[in-house]
Amino acid sequence: xxxxxxxxxxxxxxxxxxxxxxxxxxxxxxxxxxxxxxxxxxxxxxxxxxxxxxxxxxxxxxxxxxxxxxxxxxxxxxxxxxxxxxxxxxxxxxxxxxxxxxxxxxxxxxxxx
Amino acid sequence: xxxxxxxxxxxxxxxxxxxxxxxxxxxxxxxxxxxxxxxxxxxxxxxxxxxxxxxxxxxxxxxxxxxxxxxxxxxxxxxxxxxxxxxxxxxxxxxxxxxxxxxxxxxxxx
Numbered sequence: 001x002x003x004x005x006x007x008x009x010x011x012x013x014x015x016x017x018x019x020x021x022x023x024x025x026x027x028x029x030x031x032x033x034x035x036x037x038x039x040x041x042x043x044x045x046x047x048x049x050x051x052x053x054x055x056x057x058x059x060x061x062x063x064x065x066x067x068x069x070x071x072x073x074x075x076x077x078x079x080x081x082x083x084x085x086x087x088x089x090x091x092x093x094x095x096x097x098x099x100x101x102x103x104x105x106x107x108x109x110x111x112x113x
Numbered sequence: 114x115x116x117x118x119x120x121x122x123x124x125x126x127x128x129x130x131x132x133x134x135x136x137x138x139x140x141x142x143x144x145x146x147x148x149x150x151x152x153x154x155x156x157x158x159x160x161x162x163x164x165x166x167x168x169x170x171x172x173x174x175x176x177x178x179x180x181x182x183x184x185x186x187x188x189x190x191x192x193x194x195x196x197x198x199x200x201x202x203x204x205x206x207x208x209x210x211x212x213x214x215x216x217x218x219x220x221x222x223x
Contacts, residue, residue, distance in 0.1 A: 033211065040122070042215030043157075043199060058210065090157065094211070099145055099164040102201075102211055104157040 002027040006091050006105035013112055019078045021108050023091030031094045032074040033102070034058075034066065036087040043090065049074055050096065081112045115140045117202050117214035125220045126190050134185040134217045136174075136200030144202050146176055146183040147211070151197040160198070161185070170194070190221045 004025040013019050025032065034046040035058075045058030047066040055066050063085060065077045078085055088109050094102040116139040126132050138144060146163040161169050163176040163183060174185045183200060200214040 035213070040215065042119075043213040045210060045212065048210050056210075092157075092211070099162050101159045101162070102147075102149075106156050 004091060004093055004103050004105045006089075006108050008108060009106065010109045011111070013081050013110070015081055015083060015112055017081050019081050019110065021076045021078075021089055021091075021110070023074045023076065023105060024072055025091075025093040025103070026072065027093055027095070027103060028071060029093035029103075030071065030096045031100075031102075032068070033092045033094075034064070034074065034076045035090045035092065036060065036085075037090060037107070038087050046076065046089075047074075078110075081110075083112050086110060086112045115144075115202050115204070115210075115212045117200050117212055119198075119200055119214035119217050121217045122215070123218050123220070125222060127222050128192055129189050132187050132190040132194070132219065132221075134198050134200075134219065136183045136185065136214060138181050138183065138200075138202050140181075140202060140204070142204050144204065146174070147201040147203070148172070148174055148183075148185050149199045149201055149213075151199070153196070157199065190219075192221045192223055195219055195221045 007022045030051045033048040035043040044060045049068040091105040092102045094100045118137045148160040149157045150160045151157045172187045199216045203211045
């Protein structure tokens, strides 16, 4: 069965370190998204991609970057982790057709100390 | 700009009571509206999309373009409906970003 997986599930890192969160999907979807989930803010879009070599900034992209070298993967990198980036991160993918459902990963809980 | 507003952060009802989770949106184009649900310790999953006009787990939602609303309703809430509910909007066309509201946490008490 097709799926979308994130790794790691939990991560503790120190302020200033570079961290990469992995997202892998086997749906063969062109669209992939990264969100962060915070109490009181819901889901906020960080970065998204509509296909290989395409990346776009979302509403909270500062301090984050992504790259799309193949269809299956969209890794999210925190260039220099800050305590404000402590959050739960969700990756999602969807097909590029009307009303397509977005499929979500299990989430990565990141703590920056 | 696309915007989704869910005015209630928390909603608590008793089992068997009707429930309505409000969602209003702001978008000048042709929107697609969705409801996603996140049960405790599970990933987000699609509950409803406006285009299908179906009832899922007893929930329905009607897109009202005049009021720019997409409220989620269920006539008789069940305890297993307790979850976090997110309203989401996307521009028609498929290849567009999905924008979420801040979510409403629904608690159904026995």
